[in-house]
Amino acid sequence: MEKTASETRLPQLVAEHPPRNPGMALDLDWVARVQANTSAIERRAKTLPGRRSVKKAHQAAWLLKAVSCIDLTTLSGDDTVGRVQRLCAKARQPVREDILEPLGMSGLTTGAVCVYHDMIAPAIDALQGSGIPVAAVSTGFPAGLSPLHLRIAEIEESVKAGAAEIDIVISRRHVLTQDWQALYEEMRAFRDACGDAHVKAILATGELGSLRNVARASLVCMMAGADFxxxxxxxxxVNATLPVSLVMIRAIRDYLDATGYHVGYKPAGGISKAKDALIYLSLMKDELGVRWCQPDLFRFGASSLLGDIERQLEHHLTGAYSANHRHAMG
Structure with missing residues (x-):
């Protein structure tokens, strides 16, 4: 009997969200075994810009993927409701429609909008109906030196205000003094305070002293339940670098192998060029696979990056580079 059209139709691909990382008991023996061969890591990182190169339509596709992974961010002391509203409008329409439509990508948005606590409500209002989550920085950002009970209360207030993601900062002193128990307990308290909101653990790697410390801190935060x-x-x-990224990504891979749970990665700070976005995406694909090139497991903490990506996409379509002011944030 001849099959109907509905019977012969190929099954649609559904992006499955992996189960959330619940954390585990602190394993100090595992932490103590973690090492980092700095010279080897730096040699590998130096090869990355030249080893992966994509051109023409392939480059445009990867840049569009990068747009979907951006946490569009404003974290300035002079933030206003108007600035946040303009940022949210850019998150809804990150690339001009006359560029997106020929590429078949109308409706593309960024991964999230990241703001301070006071700007959560204006951001949620501006993003109503878009499906774009609001992320809030918390726990005494950026130093993380306020009393613990206040940092926990700050998380709870941001979750109550509607933030779907919380970016917390760890106490760097716990890493520098190798007090892994204290770091674990702190991170666990932050995770519990987040409830259903996903928590991104900011390691402030430029202040941790060594790549080994970065690797161990990454592992302890994942053991305590960090989602990113x-x-x-x-x-x-010093912000995101390729050697640090390589260490953190391999810690994620080791944690996945040991527990079966997926943890996301977010490089932030200093990523402003489209070519940098391509390098980071290729690194994720090489080390963790294509699944980690999706916005539920990979984000860029950036804003200026978006303007350069839009400029490169326009060049792909027209063959000419436009002035930077034509790709403003809002």
Missing amino acids: IKTSTGKES
């Missing part, structure tokens, strides 16, 4: 591990606040003198 993130490089930087963007306020340190």
Whole structure:
């Protein structure tokens, strides 16, 4: 008997969200075994820009993927409701429609909008109906030195205000003094305070002293239930780098192999060029696979990056580079 059209139709591909990382008991023996061969890591990182190159339509496709993984961010002391509203409008329409339509990508949005606590409500109002989550930085960002009970209360207030994601900062002193029990308990308290909101653990890697410390801190935060591990606040003198990213990504891979749970990665600070976005995406694909190139497991903490991506996409369509002011944030 001849099959009907509905019977012969290929099954649709559904993006399955992996179960949330519940954490585990602190395993100090595992933490103590973690090492980092700095010279080997740096040699590998130096090869990355030249080893993966995509051109023409393939480059445009990867850049569009990068747009969907951006946490569009404003974290300035002079933030206003108007600035946040303009940022949210850009998140809804990150690339001009006359560029997106020929590429078949109308409706593309960024991964999230990231703001301070006071700007959660204006961001939620501006993003109503878009499906774009609001992320809030918390726990005494960026230093993380306020009393613990206040940091926990700050998380709870941001969750109550409607933030779907919370970017917390760890106490760097716990890493520098190798007090892994204290770091674990702190991170666990932050995770519990987040409830259903996903928590991104900012390690401030530029202040941790060594790649081994970065690797161990990454592991402890994942053991405590972090949904993402993130490089930087963007306020340190050294932010996201390829060696640090390689260490953190491999810690994620080791945790996946041991527990079966997926943890996301977010490089933040200093990523402003489209070519940098391509390098980071290729690194994720090489080390963790295509699944980690989706916005539920990978984000860029950036804003200026979006303007350069839009400029490169326009060049792909027209063959000419436009002025930077034509790709403003709002």
